[in-house]
Amino acid sequence: MNTVHNKHLLLLFLFTTATCCCMAQETKREAYLVPATVYKGDTIPSFNLPTVYIFKPLIFKNKRQQQKYNRLVRDVKKVLPIAKEVNRAIIETYEYMMTLPEEERSKHIKMVEKGIKKQYLPVMKQLTFSQGKLLIKLIDRQNNQTSYQIVKAFLGSFRAGFYQAFAALFGASLKKEYRPDEDDKLTERVVLLVESGQI
DSSP, X not given: OHHHHHHHHHHHHXXXXXXXXXXXXXXXXXXXXXXXXXXXXXXXXXOOOOOOOOOOOOOOSSHHHHHHHHHHHHHHHHHHHHHHHHHHHHHHHHHHHXXXXXXXXXXXXXXXXXXXXXXXXXXXXXXXXXXXXXXXXXXXXXXXSOHHXXXXXXXXXXXXXXXXXXXXXXXXXXXXXXXXXXXXXXXXXXXXXXXTTXX
């Protein structure tokens, strides 16, 4: 009788221990912190969902149009990151220049110009003509001012004129503006889809 009783106690002990271990493991589950918002006195999780753009489907009349669109997508994907980098560099340069005394600014600008040439000249050489023209427009899109205006603001009218003349030799213009509601409507569509990760 004692042996049976002991067996029952042993089984009860093992069962209780196993249950406690399982409960301990359950309480050790990882917790995830998420952003929350208080709404009408209740705290609820809140998430920012990415923007999804829905456009009317494109209908291509022929294979040539399709290929032209595919090239535009390829070019935007290649050039848009450069335009965004240029935007960041302009903001950083301007903010830093504002901390410098007037007499040191031109010296700093010359150093920045030299650094930009060293960093971006190899990149620019890899761009096709159409990608170069697209970059000029996307710089305007990112900065709300043309490449010519940016060069003029930092380097002066003479240097801006020189770079404009140089671009003109290749049939480009630093004064080219980005027009998302007119000439660049399709480009804007592609840019938005690329930025949102939809293409």
